[in-house]
Amino acid sequence: MQITHLPGRRLVAAVIASIGARHDGAHDLVTDGLYLDLRRALRNPADNPTMRYRTGLDPDVRDHVLNTPGAREIIARTAVQLRALADEVPAGRLVRLTVACQGGRHRSVAAAETVGRLIWEAWDGAYGVDIEHHHIDHPVLTSSTPA
Incomplete structure (x- = not known):
């Protein structure tokens, strides 16, 4: 697992997890909060041989995902x-978002990082954001790869 920590002047207020929905145990990682499934919403970089073995942390892969028609709108709505949700929870409580794609290396990683940065910027760094990538180091799954 890889974690991106966007520090805040106060405690972490949001935890965003990217997962690969087809990996064993992935649904055990879905927690209370918001859930965003991108398997059908965004084009899959794993289908592109030049991006298949890279991740959503790579700027080219991230741009490929974010340039899918409608991607930026989905991500902006999710950040809102x-x-x-964060405005409704008691002080000191975490808000959680789980972002899923097929394998957890490309779309969910790019979207989780982007949502995390959007809310961190909107909070003007007042609260921290942790972004956890649970399956970023797992093998690439293509549509024909069994989970």
Whole structure:
């Protein structure tokens, strides 16, 4: 697992997890909070031989995902929903978002990082954001790869 920590002046207020929905045990990682499944919403970089073995942390892969028609709107709406949820929870409680794609290396990673940065910037760094990538180091799954 890899973690991106966007520090804040106060405690971490949001935890965003990227997962590969087809990996064993992935559904055990879905926690209370928001869930975003990108398997059908965004094009899959794993289908592109030049991106297959890279991750959503790579700028080219991230741009490929974010340039899918409608991707930026989905991500912006998710960031707004996460911030609205954060406004409703008691002080000191975490808000959680789980972002899923097929294998957890490309789309979910790019989207989780982007949502995390959007809400961190909207909070002006007042609260921290942790982004956990649970399956980023797992083998690439293509549509024909069994889980």
